[in-house]
Amino acid sequence: MSQQAPAMRISRPHWQALLDELESARRQRHLVTYRALLERLQLPAPAMQTLAAALEHLAALDAQAERPLRSALVISQSASRLPRTGFFECVARLGRFAGPADGPAAASWHAGEVARVFEFIYPEIS
Template sequence: MSVSISRQHWQALLGELESAQRQRHVVTYRAMIERLALPSPAMQTLAAALEHLAALDARAERPLRSALVISQGASRLPRTGFFECVSRLGRFSGASDGVAAASWHAAEVARVFEFTYSEDL
């Protein structure tokens, strides 16, 4: 199934990620879906948008803003699909859970917090 995100939701997503970056916070998938008021299938739409953004950031050799969106579970890591995506992009290799994933994710979040993104999207 193919999903797409409206221009309005895309701009709102970028705004929420910018706010999270500025405040040096991560945000859960659930909170992001609620803030954006995404229509069904909300999780698939958000995941597709975050993967698209990761590809854009990777192509521009920027830290991956999509790393700021995490699961609300105990791991406090993004979902498995995020790690599959960043593996395809050549940014991470390894299991999507465990120490390597947690360490890579923490470093990527720190990179996002320190980076200055331009308004070129």
Template sequence: MSGVRISRQQWDGLLGELDMARRQRHLLTYRALLERLQLPTPAMQTLTAALEHLAAIDARAEQPLRSSLVISQGASRLPRTGFFECAERLGRFTGPVDGMEAASWHASEVARVFEHPYSEEA
């Protein structure tokens, strides 16, 4: 995990929160995750790096990106643009990172995450 200062316990906590959200078929905001995980400062960068690391793991395993379950609190109900840029680097998404294309790709990725049987040890 290049540059990610996150403990094993916090990483497991992140995976646990995402797994619970997936099973309950709901999304999490960055703020809610930050509050629950108590990440070291700068917390938002730490969370972003951890989510991007997880996206890379999911992409390598050819499974839907669990990090798509984390969204901004704003009206868009979408992840930050960095999520789409990361997905693009991983070869999962192409197009403008803010707009209908991104929104519809995100909605289908979330649906795929909800349906995917992730292995427990990932």
């Protein structure tokens, strides 16, 4: 894991629940909001920081395995319907995206990544 990534503080059951939620969203070809994930996973406080760290860790694992980034399925409730800025900073560190975290380049890259995630079959990870 890169030095910039937050420390992982998520229990194994919560990690598996996160993977299950993302796999369900992938199969249904749906995006899921951070808020919906927080409500479903019932993470302990600080829940948003824990979720962000887990999503960054998953992005690093997917990037290392040269897979589409499942964390791209998680978006903000804002009108942009894009992930938060931290997601784009993370994927930039991973060498997957270059450019500003908001605007047409980010939206275009995100749409392409989501399409790749929807088409990819992920191996079971425990």
